[in-house]
Amino acid sequence: MLIQIPLDIPDVQIEKLDTSSKKGFVLTLTSTLKGTTCKCCGKPIDKFYGYSNEITLRHLPILDKTVWLKIKPKRYQCPDCDNGPTTTQTCSWYDIKSPHTKAYEQWLLRDLINSTITDVSMKRGIGEAAVEGIINRYIHQQVDWQAIKTIPLLGIDEIALKKGHKDFVVIVTAINEQGEKHILAVLPDRKKDTVKAFLAAIPVLQKATIQRVCVDMYEGYSNAVYEALSGVVVIVDRFHVAKNYRGCADKARKQEMRALKKTLSDKEYAELKGVMWIFRKRWEDITKEQQVPLLILFRYSPMLQQVYIFREVMTSIFNRSLTKAQAVTELEAWIQQIQELDLNCFDSFVGTLRKWMDEITHYFIQRQSSGFVEGLNNKIKVIKRRCYGIYDLGRLFQHIWLDVEGRRIFGYA
């Protein structure tokens, strides 16, 4: 049975279709477009001057068959310029520098979202260098400020490029009123001056729209923001706060488990199997069966029960819709209680909390900042895992850009 499908390429006529080639379907086309603009004077010209050599372009596959388009570009001569220079006609559906149609390249870019160059290259039978070429043709290696009008919320965060390595790169992101996310920069290190230099160089128009900046609890970031941007609200996201106090609770759990391993019999200790993962969960996320080892742990270590409870209380404070002032009161009360109970595993967190109280409680004013930073963080974590080995910051920028903005720009198939 035969079907007819539109080629969906403007201004061409199909001369020949060869389905017998092992390489796939080969279509020979001619352009029905007349004329072009002179490369010298820029005027429209329509004096036909023959054809250039035939070129072959890879196009979107049809029924899993590779599709090749052959076309001889038309040439036109200028009657006005000296020596009558000729110009090759440009068509909207391919770029003279590329061996693929634009439709194919955008399809491949959609394919690259949440994937890797190696993966797409293998899946589509196209060389890695060609995939890189496509990326470079469509995606800048740094921010294109013309594509960004306003930055009501800016995020500054870091990722370690190698596992366990202290080699951080800083990721600057933005979200606008429509909820559209942008990547603004991948900076080579987390020094205050590096971050400050980037912030200071944001074009005046966009800079004036920055209202809030989300940062981790690191003075290099907050000071860079305070020094480079005036009148913005600095927010420490609850996500970063949670990482901190949950880390304290985990450390206490590890220490207690180590002590219990010494004092408990092997049989008793075996009852605590799997408790590490359960301890990390919220009470409402724990099944009845999972409660058992956790409650046994709490019987052996009442201190850990307190740690668990106060960890959960802290989370619940952030879950409530409090005013900034109410949040300060709640957090101070929490500090007082754990100090009365001598839960010194939280000491470092208390220090952090006190130091960053203002920025942390800014979160309660406009809570919507949270999901953005956390969501983007998770995305970047995934990108990082995929992009191990990409130490080129421009390349990293392109990958993050594809994942963050690619769907919006290239559509989602």
Ligand SMILES: [Zn+2]
């Ligand atoms: Zn001319």
